[in-house]
Amino acid sequence: MSKYTSFPEPGDDHNPFQDPAVTQHSSNTEYATLDLYNPFDNKNGPPPPAYAATAPSAPQPVVPATTPPSRTTPTEPRNYGTSFTPQTAVNATTAELLRKQEELEKKARELERRERELDSHALGPGATRQNNWPPLPTFCPVGPCFYQDINMEISQSFQHTVSIMYYYWMFTACTLAFNLISCLSLFCVEPSGGVGLGLAILWVLLFTPCSFVCWYRPVYKAFRSDSSFNFFAFFFIFFVQVIFYVIMTIGIPGWGFSGWIVSLAALKTSVPVGVIMMLNAILFTAQAAMGVVLLKRVHSLYRQTGASFVKAQAEFATGVMSNQAVRQAAANATASAAQGAFTGAAR
Incomplete structure (x- = not known):
């Protein structure tokens, strides 16, 4: 069998470390070995050229990845004496919706009032509003006597x-x-x-x-x-x-x-x-x-x-003097007094 392969038979007395290739490599000083260079010993000086050429590069320091700090607070809501249930969340949402709806209705009423104010100003100072109080039916022979609109006329x-x-x-x-x-x-x-x-x-x-x-x-x-x-x-x-x-x-x-x-x-x-x-x-x-x-x-x-x-x-004085009947009566009284005084002076 040994004539077909280069490996000796198991029974042969052969030392693998006595191979000429191994002994020749060990005797060659151009190659670095453990006996020639110790990297942890500074007394031997720099490494041989062969070791420097074949030495692997120093590995980069591995920086540990920063991990987010662990949460110290529990993920579940704290219990302060009241139980938080889905029904409570639904009630809170409903109350919020009702509040927003009330605000929208209030804004709508305010916009409607301002629109009516603009309409009333567009009529001009000489325009008259149609009386609406008391709210009598159309077939009634007597019509409303006053105009009343609290949302429009009152602040x-x-x-x-x-x-x-x-x-x-x-x-x-x-x-x-x-x-x-x-x-x-x-x-x-x-x-x-x-x-x-x-x-x-x-x-x-x-x-x-x-x-x-x-x-x-x-x-x-x-x-x-x-x-x-x-x-x-x-x-x-x-x-x-x-x-x-x-x-x-x-x-x-x-x-x-x-x-x-x-x-x-x-x-x-x-x-x-x-x-x-x-x-x-x-x-x-x-x-x-x-x-x-x-x-x-x-x-x-x-x-x-x-x-x-x-x-x-x-x-009161302005209202009295702006009344046509009062001004006419005052003018008549003044004219009568002036006429009486003129008649008395003529006599």
Whole structure:
């Protein structure tokens, strides 16, 4: 077998390190070996040329990749005493949507009001608006008497107060109508109360339109044009109206008011009628209390507008002199006085 290959047979006594190629390489000093050069020993000097030529380049220092700092905070939401559930998130989202919807509706109303203001200014100073209050049907022979638009004519900071005054006037009208029903029920069980029924009819027919014209319209025009004269007219008339409300609450017999005195007396005659009149007395009490609160509120807003009694006098004088009838009467009186003086001087 050995004649076909260069490898000796296993049984042959052969030393592989005695090969002439190996011994010849070991004896050659041009090649670096471990016995000739130690890289960690500085005494031997620089490496041999053969080792320097064949020595691999020094490996680049490996810079460890920076890893993001580990999160110390837990990924789950902290529990501060309330459980966070999907239902809570849905409720919060719904509340946010409702709030945004309310803001959009408010902006839409403001834009609509400004659009109507622009339309009204486009009409010019000489143009007249069509009356819209009271809202009567078209077949009614009597048309509306006033023009009223709180959202357009009243400043936004005073719209809430004027709206409350309007609702308060409606409440007083309904209370007077209920007072008429109470007096009618008392008249059914006690025919001697005809005077009270007649006065109740008079109060509902008198106070309902007069209260609208005498104190609601002045406060409306006061906030609309910052009129000091209308403020003072409102304060005087509404104060008198509040005194009447207190008298209504007391319920003096024979005055046509279903107050506390008449209501307690009606309980002896008929319990159902007495209960109805006591409900009316409660409404009168609430009416008087609300009147005092609203009077104080309007007075506080009046102090913020800069109105004064001097301005009220100036407005009154300007309004009187701008009236055509007043100017005609003054001119006639002046002409009569001048004619009388001229006649007297001629005599």
